[in-house]
Amino acid sequence: xxNKGFTLIEIVFAMAILAVAALAMFAMNxxxxxxxxxxxxxxxxxxxxxxxxxxxxxxxxxxxxxIVDGNVSPPAAYKVNSMQDIEFNAFSEIQYxxxxxxxxxxxxxxxxxxxxxxxxxxxVTVAAKSMSRIEVWMRNRTVSLESLILERPE
Amino acid sequence: MTAARGxxxxxxxxxxxxxxxxxxxxxxxxxxxxxSRQARASAFRFQTSEVARQLAAAAIEExxxxxxAQSEKPDGTFFRKLxxxxxxxxxxxxxxxEKNQRGxxxxxxxxxxxxxxxxxxxxxxxxxxxxxIDFRNVDIAGTEYYGxxxxxxxxxxxxxxxxxxxxxxxxxxxxxxxxxxxxVVAVVASRDNNSQRSGYAGSYVLDYALFLRNGQEEFxxxxxxxxxxxxxxxxxxxxxxxxxxxxxVFFGNKPxxxxxxxxxxERMHFIPSPHQKxxxxxxxxxxxxxxxxxxxxxxxxxxxxxxxDIELTYGNFVMTNxxxxxxxxxxxxxxxxxxxxxxxxxxxxxxxxxxxxxWPAASDLPVSPENxxxxxxxxxxxxxxxxxxxxxRFLQIxxxxxxxxxxxxxxxxxxxxxxxxxxxxxxxxxxDFSTRKFACFDPEKFSGRQPAGIDPAxxxxxxxxxxxxxxLFSRIDVSxxxxxxxxxxxxxxxxxxKRWAGRIEDPGLAxxxxxxxxxxxxxxxxxxxxxxxxxxNPRLKKLNLRGIINCKEPIVLxxxxxxxxxxxxxxxxxxxxxxSGIKKAPGxxxxxxxxxxxxxxxxxxxxxxxxxxxxxxxxxRNGHVKATRRLNLYGAMAVDRxxxxxxxxxxxxxxxxxxxxxxxxxxxxxxxxRWTTFERVVERDE
Numbered sequence: 090x091x092n093k094g095f096t097l098i099e100i101v102f103a104m105a106i107l108a109v110a111a112l113a114m115f116a117m118n119x120x121x122x123x124x125x126x127x128x129x130x131x132x133x134x135x136x137x138x139x140x141x142x143x144x145x146x147x148x149x150x151x152x153x154x155x156i157v158d159g160n161v162s163p164p165a166a167y168k169v170n171s172m173q174d175i176e177f178n179a180f181s182e183i184q185y186x187x188x189x190x191x192x193x194x195x196x197x198x199x200x201x202x203x204x205x206x207x208x209x210x211x212x213v214t215v216a217a218k219s220m221s222r223i224e225v226w227m228r229n230r231t232v233s234l235e236s237l238i239l240e241r242p243e
Numbered sequence: 244m245t246a247a248r249g250x251x252x253x254x255x256x257x258x259x260x261x262x263x264x265x266x267x268x269x270x271x272x273x274x275x276x277x278x279s280r281q282a283r284a285s286a287f288r289f290q291t292s293e294v295a296r297q298l299a300a301a302a303i304e305e306x307x308x309x310x311x312a313q314s315e316k317p318d319g320t321f322f323r324k325l326x327x328x329x330x331x332x333x334x335x336x337x338x339x340x341e342k343n344q345r346g347x348x349x350x351x352x353x354x355x356x357x358x359x360x361x362x363x364x365x366x367x368x369x370x371x372x373x374x375x376i377d378f379r380n381v382d383i384a385g386t387e388y389y390g391x392x393x394x395x396x397x398x399x400x401x402x403x404x405x406x407x408x409x410x411x412x413x414x415x416x417x418x419x420x421x422x423x424x425x426x427v428v429a430v431v432a433s434r435d436n437n438s439q440r441s442g443y444a445g446s447y448v449l450d451y452a453l454f455l456r457n458g459q460e461e462f463x464x465x466x467x468x469x470x471x472x473x474x475x476x477x478x479x480x481x482x483x484x485x486x487x488x489x490x491x492v493f494f495g496n497k498p499x500x501x502x503x504x505x506x507x508x509e510r511m512h513f514i515p516s517p518h519q520k521x522x523x524x525x526x527x528x529x530x531x532x533x534x535x536x537x538x539x540x541x542x543x544x545x546x547x548x549x550x551x552d553i554e555l556t557y558g559n560f561v562m563t564n565x566x567x568x569x570x571x572x573x574x575x576x577x578x579x580x581x582x583x584x585x586x587x588x589x590x591x592x593x594x595x596x597x598x599x600x601x602w603p604a605a606s607d608l609p610v611s612p613e614n615x616x617x618x619x620x621x622x623x624x625x626x627x628x629x630x631x632x633x634x635x636r637f638l639q640i641x642x643x644x645x646x647x648x649x650x651x652x653x654x655x656x657x658x659x660x661x662x663x664x665x666x667x668x669x670x671x672x673x674x675d676f677s678t679r680k681f682a683c684f685d686p687e688k689f690s691g692r693q694p695a696g697i698d699p700a701x702x703x704x705x706x707x708x709x710x711x712x713x714x715l716f717s718r719i720d721v722s723x724x725x726x727x728x729x730x731x732x733x734x735x736x737x738x739x740x741k742r743w744a745g746r747i748e749d750p751g752l753a754x755x756x757x758x759x760x761x762x763x764x765x766x767x768x769x770x771x772x773x774x775x776x777x778x779x780n781p782r783l784k785k786l787n788l789r790g791i792i793n794c795k796e797p798i799v800l801x802x803x804x805x806x807x808x809x810x811x812x813x814x815x816x817x818x819x820x821x822x823s824g825i826k827k828a829p830g831x832x833x834x835x836x837x838x839x840x841x842x843x844x845x846x847x848x849x850x851x852x853x854x855x856x857x858x859x860x861x862x863x864r865n866g867h868v869k870a871t872r873r874l875n876l877y878g879a880m881a882v883d884r885x886x887x888x889x890x891x892x893x894x895x896x897x898x899x900x901x902x903x904x905x906x907x908x909x910x911x912x913x914x915x916x917r918w919t920t921f922e923r924v925v926e927r928d929e
Contacts, residue, residue, distance in 0.1 A: 121279030128286035
């Protein structure tokens with residue numbers, strides 16, 4: 090009577106606990122993985138959004154204004170007011186990570202002014218291409234970054 | 244018992260194993276989750292930091308644009324704070340630890356408006372401040388600049404930090420600091436017309452409607468013709484009726500040396516009376532014979548056949564029924580009457596002689612037409628306009644006038660009795676000498692050729708001996724100061740070197756204007772850069788001046804038509820040619836100074852030029868303006884030499900002084916450099 094083994098109930102109970110715990114672990118792992126990938130792609134998206142802002146800041150207000158007015162075309166990689174795929178090309182002048190090719194980008198320029206102070210508001214929206222794996226991982230399908238480029242009075 | 248004890252030991256091992264595995268897996272999962280959350284937080288921090296940095300970048304650009312715009316407004320609060328270095332903005336004298344405690348808030352309307360539209364950006368607050376962290380009001384030699392002039396460093400600081408409501412969820416922040424050099428320069432320095440300057444001011448020549456630095460030298464080397472042009476008329480007037488805003492006129496005389504101006508007929512009131520002929524002395528008939536040797540010779544020649552046996556002398560002749568007077572009057576030398584008298588040869592000689600300071604050895608110079616010379620208006624304020632020792636030059640003309648129409652001349656063998664005298668009748672001779680006017684000159688002072696007819700030696704030795712009146716002789720009057728109120732000396736201007744505080748009375752030694760190149764906003768830029776920087780756009784015909792701009796190439800202004808000028812500043816170039824008019828933009832204070840360092844400024848237009856022309860050399864001291872057409876200048880002119888003989892002839896040139904140049908307060912300009920001399924970005928991410 091004292092030589093007791095595992096009862097079936099015990100085993101089932103243990104497996105149930107284990108299963109619940111494992112499921113929780115799986116869920117947590119999946120969430121962690123999601124977070125990591127989301128963070129990575131969001132970081133990448135923000136970097137892609139920051140890039141044209143820095144480039145256009147380098148242009149200065151005068152040149153940018155000519156682009157806004159349609160007098161000058163922007164560089165091919167920075168078309169404005171249209172969603173543009175980001176191309177991955179190992180031989181291009183501007184190098185992006187391979188995953189950047191799964192994004193598309195829209196640059197919007199809008200003149201703003203206050204009194205005699207003139208500026209151009211620049212908004213860059215970076216979105217995941219449809220049917221790309223980024224859509225699976227990024228919680229926010231788009232990220233956007235805005236800044237101002239201002240005229241320096243003479 | 245032993246078997247049962249062993250069975251008891253194995254009991255529950257499965258559950259413990261499961262729990263152990265579960266613990267390990269949990270630990271790994273938690274670790275993974277921790278790192279994933281970390282990555283997620285890092286991505287969020289990156290995002291917020293990037294937003295904060297972009298906001299800071301935009302804000303500091305807006306702050307700089309705002310500061311630049313405000314620095315253009317001399318009546319603005321920020322402008323005054325910067326010029327006066329008020330206590331709330333000036334940290335230049337504070338210790339490092341205290342520098343951040345001051346600063347003027349800079350509004351950021353555009354950035355703030357954009358921030359409110361952004362999801363993450365709206366969680367931030369943005370502020371910008373400006374402060375002066377360094378200011379030098381002395382040059383490299385330790386000499387103080389004028390007034391509030393100087394070179395400083397302006398610090399702009401933008402702080403982007405989470406709003407208080409989000410300070411627990413957002414830890415990103417960004418502080419961006421930039422330094423820009425700036426210069427404060429007085430485009431026009433205040434000047435009280437009743438006193439002299441006490442030190443060097445770059446714009447000192449703008450006190451004057453006409454400033455000739457080497458006027459004395461030019462006057463002497465040209466025998467006075469430089470200030471008494473024969474073919475040009477220069478009218479210097481004032482743009483205001485308020486004497487406190489009058490532009491001075493200085494002809495560049497050294498102390499103790501005079502410069503002379505001729506006077507025309509319209510300015511008779513400058514000349515002491517008599518303006519009409521005044522009787523001086525009535526000579527006797529014998530004196531007439533001796534004063535007029537030609538007349539006496541003719542008379543004696545007529546008498547010789549009648550008295551062939553005696554040698555006729557003065558005592559053998561008597562003249563009655565004649566009229567003779569020594570007359571005296573004071574007249575302007577720019578008077579056409581002098582060329583239209585009955586003794587043209589003599590008067591022309593006088594006139595030509597008077598064009599020079601000393602009597603000439605030859606008198607073949609061209610005669611000045613009427614309305615030539617320099618005229619300064621308004622005349623009643625001349626004592627408030629002129630500086631230096633300027634003297635008026637007019638003619639004191641003395642002449643012997645004889646009327647012989649009814650004269651009767653007798654000749655005899657003796658003067659004791661007229662019983663044997665016989666009348667000499669020759670109406671032609673009397674007509675020749677009748678109503679004649681003979682100019683009288685002092686032979687001891689008049690080295691040139693004497694006017695025909697009169698014996699100056701007798702005039703001097705006999706008539707002058709009797710009268711002792713110097714007005715008996717024609718002469719140039721050089722003793723009358725060019726002013727209305729006698730006895731009131733005109734002020735002698737005082738000048739300075741830019742690095743020497745001592746007074747200089749010789750204008751030839753004075754420093755050139757705008758000599759402190761440290762205060763120049765731009766140096767040695769090209770013509771192309773003038774366009775690039777928006778200073779001069781020939782196509783738009785706009786000239787925008789702020790501060791002192793130095794171009795390294797000669798420039799042509801107005802080749803496309805009249806120019807509109809805005810702002811307050813000085814454009815210095817190695818040669819300037821003006822092809823069209825220059826107009827100040829309406830509605831704003833505008834000061835335009837076009838300057839060269841001795842290279843000529845050529846004005847090829849008769850359109851109104853609302854600018855000041857400054858041509859003064861550093862070494863050669865030969866700066867001048869050349870007006871190829873009628874000059875119509877509204878501003879001021881400062882040159883080394885007037886060189887008016889190079890101006891268009893037979894024209895009335897006009898300089899009207901712009902009263903905006905005579906101020907009771909200094910007119911400063913601030914030039915903030917676009918270049919960033921220092922930048923620091925601190926991103927708080929903790």
